[in-house]
Amino acid sequence: MEVKIESIPEGTITSPEGFHAGATCAGINKKAKDKLDLGILFSEVPCAATALFTTNRIKAAPVVLSQERLQQGRALALVVNSGCANACTGEKGLAHAAEMAELTAEGIGISPEDVLVASTGVIGQPLPMKRIRTAIEQVILSRDGGHELAKAMLTTDTFAKETAVTVKIDGNEFAIGGVAKGSGMIHPNLATLLCFLTTDAVVEMDFLKSALKKAVDVSFNMISIDGDTSTNDMVLLMANGLTGSEAIIQGSDQADAFQQALDQVCIYLARYVARDGEGATKLIEVTVGGAPTIAEARSAARTVATSSLVKAAVHGADPNWGRVMAAVGRSGVEVVESKLDLYIGDIPVVKAGRLLPFGKRSVIQLLKGSEVSINLNLNLGSGNATAWGCDLSEEYVTINSQYMT
Amino acid sequence: MEVKIESIPEGTITSPEGFHAGATCAGINKKAKDKLDLGILFSEVPCAATALFTTNRIKAAPVVLSQERLQQGRALALVVNSGCANACTGEKGLAHAAEMAELTAEGIGISPEDVLVASTGVIGQPLPMKRIRTAIEQVILSRDGGHELAKAMLTTDTFAKETAVTVKIDGNEFAIGGVAKGSGMIHPNLATLLCFLTTDAVVEMDFLKSALKKAVDVSFNMISIDGDTSTNDMVLLMANGLTGSEAIIQGSDQADAFQQALDQVCIYLARYVARDGEGATKLIEVTVGGAPTIAEARSAARTVATSSLVKAAVHGADPNWGRVMAAVGRSGVEVVESKLDLYIGDIPVVKAGRLLPFGKRSVIQLLKGSEVSINLNLNLGSGNATAWGCDLSEEYVTINSQYMT
Numbered sequence: 163m164e165v166k167i168e169s170i171p172e173g174t175i176t177s178p179e180g181f182h183a184g185a186t187c188a189g190i191n192k193k194a195k196d197k198l199d200l201g202i203l204f205s206e207v208p209c210a211a212t213a214l215f216t217t218n219r220i221k222a223a224p225v226v227l228s229q230e231r232l233q234q235g236r237a238l239a240l241v242v243n244s245g246c247a248n249a250c251t252g253e254k255g256l257a258h259a260a261e262m263a264e265l266t267a268e269g270i271g272i273s274p275e276d277v278l279v280a281s282t283g284v285i286g287q288p289l290p291m292k293r294i295r296t297a298i299e300q301v302i303l304s305r306d307g308g309h310e311l312a313k314a315m316l317t318t319d320t321f322a323k324e325t326a327v328t329v330k331i332d333g334n335e336f337a338i339g340g341v342a343k344g345s346g347m348i349h350p351n352l353a354t355l356l357c358f359l360t361t362d363a364v365v366e367m368d369f370l371k372s373a374l375k376k377a378v379d380v381s382f383n384m385i386s387i388d389g390d391t392s393t394n395d396m397v398l399l400m401a402n403g404l405t406g407s408e409a410i411i412q413g414s415d416q417a418d419a420f421q422q423a424l425d426q427v428c429i430y431l432a433r434y435v436a437r438d439g440e441g442a443t444k445l446i447e448v449t450v451g452g453a454p455t456i457a458e459a460r461s462a463a464r465t466v467a468t469s470s471l472v473k474a475a476v477h478g479a480d481p482n483w484g485r486v487m488a489a490v491g492r493s494g495v496e497v498v499e500s501k502l503d504l505y506i507g508d509i510p511v512v513k514a515g516r517l518l519p520f521g522k523r524s525v526i527q528l529l530k531g532s533e534v535s536i537n538l539n540l541n542l543g544s545g546n547a548t549a550w551g552c553d554l555s556e557e558y559v560t561i562n563s564q565y566m567t
Numbered sequence: 568m569e570v571k572i573e574s575i576p577e578g579t580i581t582s583p584e585g586f587h588a589g590a591t592c593a594g595i596n597k598k599a600k601d602k603l604d605l606g607i608l609f610s611e612v613p614c615a616a617t618a619l620f621t622t623n624r625i626k627a628a629p630v631v632l633s634q635e636r637l638q639q640g641r642a643l644a645l646v647v648n649s650g651c652a653n654a655c656t657g658e659k660g661l662a663h664a665a666e667m668a669e670l671t672a673e674g675i676g677i678s679p680e681d682v683l684v685a686s687t688g689v690i691g692q693p694l695p696m697k698r699i700r701t702a703i704e705q706v707i708l709s710r711d712g713g714h715e716l717a718k719a720m721l722t723t724d725t726f727a728k729e730t731a732v733t734v735k736i737d738g739n740e741f742a743i744g745g746v747a748k749g750s751g752m753i754h755p756n757l758a759t760l761l762c763f764l765t766t767d768a769v770v771e772m773d774f775l776k777s778a779l780k781k782a783v784d785v786s787f788n789m790i791s792i793d794g795d796t797s798t799n800d801m802v803l804l805m806a807n808g809l810t811g812s813e814a815i816i817q818g819s820d821q822a823d824a825f826q827q828a829l830d831q832v833c834i835y836l837a838r839y840v841a842r843d844g845e846g847a848t849k850l851i852e853v854t855v856g857g858a859p860t861i862a863e864a865r866s867a868a869r870t871v872a873t874s875s876l877v878k879a880a881v882h883g884a885d886p887n888w889g890r891v892m893a894a895v896g897r898s899g900v901e902v903v904e905s906k907l908d909l910y911i912g913d914i915p916v917v918k919a920g921r922l923l924p925f926g927k928r929s930v931i932q933l934l935k936g937s938e939v940s941i942n943l944n945l946n947l948g949s950g951n952a953t954a955w956g957c958d959l960s961e962e963y964v965t966i967n968s969q970y971m972t
Contacts, residue, residue, distance in 0.1 A: 217897070218893060218896040218897045219895075219896040219897070219900075219901070219902040219903075219904070220892050220893060220895070220896030220902065220904050221896075221904075247889075249889065249892075249893075250889060250892050250904065250917070250920065250921075250922065252905070252920060252921050284889065285889025285890070285892060285893060286888065286889040286892070286922050391893070391896075391897035392893060393892075393893050393896060470875070470963075470967070471967055474963075474964050474967035474968045475967065475968060477964065477968040478967075478968025480968055483691065484652075484654065484655060484689065484690025484691040485690070487625050487654075487655050487690060487691070487798075488623060488625060488654075488690060488796070488797060488798050490624075490625070491623040491624040491625030491626075491796075491798060492622070492623045492624070492796035495624075496624070497624040497625065498624075499624070499625050499626075499655065500657070512655075515655065515657060516655075516657050517655065517691050554964055554967075554968075555964060556961040556964045556965060558875075558879075558964070559879050559882065559959055559960060559961045559963070559964060560961060561879075562875070562876055562879035562880065562883075562959075563879045563880060563882040563883025563885055563959075
């Protein structure tokens, strides 16, 4: 069975068949009047849809609404805005989210129940519904509108994150596209993460759910910008089935290919979200091998990628390897000091727990790059994982200490 | 039963009867040659002793040694150095820690088994034993040497943390003293915490252990500077019994008074450690009331005090209350948005989950103070707790990104 996964040049969320999108400037954030801040995604035919939502106990109104609607496992459209999170807004917020869905449904001519809602931005302020009502009417949907939607969902992100791939397997061909936004707002707030994924494959519901969970586990669940979890996180996958007739089910070769492609799209987007963390100047990639289990490898990799001290050291290109050792030691994962190997890039720094006479200059040179890789081998088992983060800069603090004042 | 707890003016670890201390400048950190960096604490008579150690899987050599020695529940002396953590130093590190104890024992004329060792500083470098050997011989012990020891254990701390109280109960009188150090090094590294506590009360061993655990739970376990756990953390309590004959046991009035005084000493030191966090300009005090359990109240308070986004907002005196809501929501604790009350200082900002029309200027004024208090009521139960942290400043990043380069 030959599987070919190829990235689509300038691929985006509307690259798969039958998806349309568009965006407009609603002026939700008064200080950024010319920015695209409201987008709509629409599929010509009903999609099997599933999503993962924030685990925060304080959930934004659009999260509550979308979570409820997705119980039916089906969706046709999504409306998303940046500039206001519609979180901590009580009953009024829920009514606003419902109205956004209603207006979108009306414009397209579908049922409001088939429209999902996502928001990102400042917490605790009501949506400017008057401006949103006008804006929703103005959105023009098109087959290459994914790029506009990718821009409309951005806040303090410095670039749009979008990608798509085609998968060829066994005579079949389908595509998967995705867009994501990362940390911060124009008025910076939370490291809110939104990601929307589309595919024109026919995918059976149970497998769709399991595939999304698996893909998120190796991508969005492996990045950290500042350890805070937002009230608005949402990763959505919509499959409209336009390119096939037989559904992809768990355990098939098609399923393996689908999973592989979905992982690839999610990892691509997740890496860019990490790279574009607030104030970040570089991407940090942490791999942990030889852990007793994959879960422990993940936990260790995430702890190192999240450590403020490691992040600050990488920012200053400071070869302070002891901080990596201390971070992995506090990760809660089984660690035996005398077995630990540590590499910065491909330079061995610690072997069996002991410092090697490493070339400090070469390590500093590696740390000065725009992508820094830290590799640990616990030498205890076969679990391995990769996590991504970014450096901690003075700029991060500046961005996040000057919002309302 | 009348209990009177009074703080001793200029109190320190040698305020309780029979404790002697001293310090010298060993030159462990070559860049800070004139700094006191090696100290010794000694009790005239054997102490009942217990300690809590780092939960990091990577433990410094002095932690391994002291942990082993304290199994006998007894100690007579302690030797502590700053400037080098003696962590990730393998067999050689263990030999160095043992030699420090031996030299100290020799100088005083006691058994090495009765000497504990603590270190703080950079990870992964060997102790300069030649300098340490000379230095240990030079330490002169005295009844008011606690102040010198408090200075010798400092690294990037900007001031010494020391205190002592007398407790009068039922005709009895005893004292409790303590010293602590917080985050960083002259070459900044980990937020290593060392705390040594002494008392001249007679304390039964089981109660001594339980009292220390309880005091640490409401003090050092409730502070966070950057979420990293060091390889060298150690909180030690030594009771030499010089002021009494009958041992204080669990459940007695004396025990309650002892616990109250020990909590007070530990909270005093912990608050100052938080206040003096690397780059900090202010203390943040977070109280959580109305949690289902005390454990949940602690967890919620700690999560808010640790949030980078909350810390950065406080730094900039930015009334970004949504970040507090988001932090408590992700703490893993039961939270019902519609029941949450939030105060900044004594100004109500959120009532039953909804934003109140609060005076932004008054809140900004409070946030500009050197101590900021954030108060949450979950209105779900009777668990409450207080956590302390500090703001996140550009200076924190600068300190921690420029160590070796």
